[in-house]
Amino acid sequence: MIYFFLGKGGVGKTTNAAINALKLSKKSKVLVASADPAHNLGDVFDIKLGHKPISIAENLDACEIDYKKVVNEYLKQITIKIKRKYKYLSAFNLEGSLNVLKFSPGVEEDALLREIWRLVNIDIYDNVIIDLPPTGLALRIMALPVINRVWLDKLLKARKKIIDMRESIENVSPVFEDKSSKRKNYADDAYGELKKIKEENAIIYDRFSNPKLSSIIIVMNIDKLSYAETTRALEQLKELEISAQTIIINRYTDADKISYPTIMSDIKRSFSKYSIKALRYKNGGIIGIKQIDSAKYFSI
Numbered sequence: 001m002i003y004f005f006l007g008k009g010g011v012g013k014t015t016n017a018a019i020n021a022l023k024l025s026k027k028s029k030v031l032v033a034s035a036d037p038a039h040n041l042g043d044v045f046d047i048k049l050g051h052k053p054i055s056i057a058e059n060l061d062a063c064e065i066d067y068k069k070v071v072n073e074y075l076k077q078i079t080i081k082i083k084r085k086y087k088y089l090s091a092f093n094l095e096g097s098l099n100v101l102k103f104s105p106g107v108e109e110d111a112l113l114r115e116i117w118r119l120v121n122i123d124i125y126d127n128v129i130i131d132l133p134p135t136g137l138a139l140r141i142m143a144l145p146v147i148n149r150v151w152l153d154k155l156l157k158a159r160k161k162i163i164d165m166r167e168s169i170e171n172v173s174p175v176f177e178d179k180s181s182k183r184k185n186y187a188d189d190a191y192g193e194l195k196k197i198k199e200e201n202a203i204i205y206d207r208f209s210n211p212k213l214s215s216i217i218i219v220m221n222i223d224k225l226s227y228a229e230t231t232r233a234l235e236q237l238k239e240l241e242i243s244a245q246t247i248i249i250n251r252y253t254d255a256d257k258i259s260y261p262t263i264m265s266d267i268k269r270s271f272s273k274y275s276i277k278a279l280r281y282k283n284g285g286i287i288g289i290k291q292i293d294s295a296k297y298f299s300i
């Protein structure tokens, strides 16, 4: 099972990802990974973490994704692929175009999505917990399989048109008389590659949107901005046809009931179909395995 921890900056995503990772590790093998460029998973566990998962407790491994490494590796793979397929393009300063790729919109998100996908597929883990970046970037990553699907359909259609046109020309021109050409019947390199990416993309989307395989947990605090952002995030997830299951109200105090009665009743009313759990405010935060281990949720 994959658990994604989502929420506004500073609400307690990392703390709650750590608590749930430790709980799950009591009965299964768990990996908890920080996908937030501003990592603080290591700070919460009070253990230095790096890109490679390390064991931090019995049945619990942890890591912080190295953004720079992941993006560079992603660009390297694309460069190798393009160079191999389009050798003749070197005349058009292919190197220069690839350097620009680094700054293209979506590159970081796609590279990160692929790294998350790699981590959730490491077969030694029963459960993988992903501590996501704050809502905006996190939703862009979660939306990628949906956006990619639309683009890939359009690109496949465009490529099919090119192949059809090429076949028509082959039929009239004596220059292309070789009818056994491997380009026939869409057995075209670019078409095949696009189809492969489309299939991979569909597998990612199916896994992330299946509540039996993936669970989205939204962390929030009792304040107006956090409530508004949670509402928006739920709406955006709905548009992507990905559903959240649990909402964690973090840093809860008994005074909240008295100070923020409207937000409390709004939460209960609008989030009634989700499982709502609360975690009390603890002075000084929840840091280190011992404190993480003693954290307990309750219903409100």
Ligand SMILES: Nc1ncnc2c1ncn2[C@@H]1O[C@H](COP(=O)(O)OP(=O)(O)OP(=O)(O)O)[C@@H](O)[C@H]1O
Residues within 6 Å of the ligand: 007, 008, 009, 010, 011, 012, 013, 014, 015, 016, 036, 038, 040, 133, 134, 250, 251, 252, 279, 280, 281, 282, 283, 284, 285, 286
């Ligand atoms: N239940 C709690 N009681 C008291 N302090 C808490 C609690 N949960 C989190 N904190 C503190 O709140 C701060 C933010 O928590 P945390 O880092 O888990 O949030 P985050 O959503 O991951 O933040 P960021 O978006 O910056 O990554 C930290 O100082 C943490 O120790």
Ligand SMILES: [Mg+2]
Residues within 6 Å of the ligand: 013, 014, 015, 036, 039, 040, 041, 131
């Ligand atoms: Mg964090």
